[in-house]
Amino acid sequence: MDKRKAILEAAVELIAEKGYTHTSMQQIADSVGVSKGSLYTFFPSKEDLIISIYEHYQQLVFERAFVVGLDGNLPPYERFAKQFQVQFEGILEYKSYMKMHMRGESAQSSEKLEGMGHRMRGRLFSWLERNLIGLYGEEITPYKWDLMWMTQSIYTSYTGLMITSESDLAPDQLGKHLVRQIDILAKDYLSGNSSPLLDDEMMRPFSVGMDREGAFTSFAKRENAWKSLYESIHQHKQSNYYLEVTDRISEESRKSTPDEIVMRGLFHLLKSEETLSEKAQLLEEQLLPPSN
Amino acid sequence: MDKRKAILEAAVELIAEKGYTHTSMQQIADSVGVSKGSLYTFFPSKEDLIISIYEHYQQLVFERAFVVGLDGNLPPYERFAKQFQVQFEGILEYKSYMKMHMRGESAQSSEKLEGMGHRMRGRLFSWLERNLIGLYGEEITPYKWDLMWMTQSIYTSYTGLMITSESDLAPDQLGKHLVRQIDILAKDYLSGNSSPLLDDEMMRPFSVGMDREGAFTSFAKRENAWKSLYESIHQHKQSNYYLEVTDRISEESRKSTPDEIVMRGLFHLLKSEETLSEKAQLLEEQLLPPSN
DNA sequence: CGTAAAAATGACTATTGAGTCAAGCACATT
DNA sequence: AATGTGCTTGACTCAATAGTCATTTTTACG
Numbered sequence A, B: 001m002d003k004r005k006a007i008l009e010a011a012v013e014l015i016a017e018k019g020y021t022h023t024s025m026q027q028i029a030d031s032v033g034v035s036k037g038s039l040y041t042f043f044p045s046k047e048d049l050i051i052s053i054y055e056h057y058q059q060l061v062f063e064r065a066f067v068v069g070l071d072g073n074l075p076p077y078e079r080f081a082k083q084f085q086v087q088f089e090g091i092l093e094y095k096s097y098m099k100m101h102m103r104g105e106s107a108q109s110s111e112k113l114e115g116m117g118h119r120m121r122g123r124l125f126s127w128l129e130r131n132l133i134g135l136y137g138e139e140i141t142p143y144k145w146d147l148m149w150m151t152q153s154i155y156t157s158y159t160g161l162m163i164t165s166e167s168d169l170a171p172d173q174l175g176k177h178l179v180r181q182i183d184i185l186a187k188d189y190l191s192g193n194s195s196p197l198l199d200d201e202m203m204r205p206f207s208v209g210m211d212r213e214g215a216f217t218s219f220a221k222r223e224n225a226w227k228s229l230y231e232s233i234h235q236h237k238q239s240n241y242y243l244e245v246t247d248r249i250s251e252e253s254r255k256s257t258p259d260e261i262v263m264r265g266l267f268h269l270l271k272s273e274e275t276l277s278e279k280a281q282l283l284e285e286q287l288l289p290p291s292n
Numbered sequence C: 001c002g003t004a005a006a007a008a009t010g011a012c013t014a015t016t017g018a019g020t021c022a023a024g025c026a027c028a029t030t
Numbered sequence D: 001a002a003t004g005t006g007c008t009t010g011a012c013t014c015a016a017t018a019g020t021c022a023t024t025t026t027t028a029c030g
Helices: A003-018 A025-032 A036-042 A046-070 A076-093 A095-103 A111-136 A138-164 A171-190 A200-206 A217-235 A239-254 A260-271 A274-287 B003-018 B025-032 B036-042 B046-070 B076-093 B095-103 B111-136 B138-164 B171-190 B200-206 B217-235 B239-254 B260-271 B274-287
Strands: none
Touching (some): A003 A046, A025 A036, A046 A217, A046 A239, A076 A095, A076 A171, A095 A138, A111 A138, A111 A171, A138 A171, A171 B171, A217 A274, A239 A260, A239 A274, A260 A274, B003 B025, B003 B046, B003 B095, B025 B036, B046 B076, B046 B111, B076 B111, B076 B138, B076 B171, B111 B138, B111 B171, B138 B200, B217 B239, B217 B274, B239 B260, B239 B274
16 A cells, blocks of 8 residues: 555645644644654655645646647647646546645745746646637737636636535536637637737746746656657558547546556557557556556 | 734734744734734734734725725716726735735634635625626526626636736726626627526525625625715715715725815715715714714 | 823743654564 | 564654733823
């Protein structure tokens, strides 16, 4: 049993409920069923614990959407919606983490956490930007900040709604809804009816050089592996078939407990095609524990 | 000098910056320049202190918009925008309080604070509802929750932007912007292009019976005083003149340090008209300290 | 002034909770 | 069985800080 993971999960649960400061290491220990001292073999301090929590969950939630974005099979508008949908599904799955995250209150703003938050925000915005420009072309640029900001507001508040209320908002409906609202607003801007309020200058704090080094190394590697695999597939004559296989891998990998055997099988299909073998191997290494 | 107020202000400042748990009573005392013991002559506990902060500021921020809403002089659309504008101006004025509020982290969710938050949310929603129905009529009802929710998201996130970034977003522009976005979305709903996602059932936690008893007694009294004064004025043949005077009072009362003499003079004008005298007197008592 | 009431003080208490560590324990290897 | 390795424990230290209270200072007023 992975005790480290168990501690992370128990901690998330407790912190989501009562907040960081009102959750003591003792309570976490009790909840996992180990002694307080034991926690300190896994995490050097309470602050390191919460940082680890963020590291553990953030990419889980965000990576899902990223991978969907790579697949060129869907038309842009639907793909955008699908990405939100997948994001919302992730939120539902990691409800407690999200609750904790939204409470916001954590260690007295450590350097490390702040950097991470900053990077996540930047990542979100650059993802939104990519999608907006994909949908509306470069003309949207002057309005991009306004649109991105509103999208982010609405997205965040629906997230809040999902995790607090018992009501079951359907992720796919929410995704479509969101994209539809963005579309209406974008078209209004493009028709020249409204003028933008936000610009690069005032949004500087939110535009992050995405090349920055950080805590997401492993994520970045996986990101690249996906990307290059999808690229190779698109060059392939039988791309449709391999896309289907890869999408199935993506779907499986998004589950909280992916079926390893299924994934090995799917990867085997890809690797049997010589031109894809190498890339598939790379991704497999990123997603699955080394087979012994 | 009002020491109680000084303590509240110092506390807000510190808590906005470092959070509730990381601000000690000692630090607050030091910052005001009194001893720790002294704090306890004004506030029985740290928790009472933060509750008093909320009580002190919340109505300041919200009441502004309410009063603008009473004046029937402006056309609905502009009035709506003006209300947001006034709200945003308030936010700018009480930046630190807003920062503190948005941090969210406070005493381990006391009954009293939770109730207050709930009431504020309810108040916001019922205010939005009134405005939406005023603008679009009863037909908007099926879409009201979606619209209100989105409005609230965007509003909140612009609030956040105002208080964090140094950039000077102009409250009047923001107000217009917000109402314009709402309008676009509302028209889309009314044209039958989109269907709503939220309904009464799932939004029940947000619909508050506004008749509930609470911490806003003094606010409620003032609210009624305004309301009945405006009503009387509208029945008056020379209503335009008196509206102008009353609007001027409203404007003055919104300032952080209203000019008492000016207000006394304005009230005098109203009171000299017999049919308004009584209502004006009532409001004056609510807004100004008893003249000795 | 002088005196009493009110307000302010800061040393003190009591509690909480993060982090340490020496001793104990479980399990694998030889 | 003996030895070693690393995990686990919980009693302990230590710092932070909410809240108290006997004493001092200020104010108010005859």
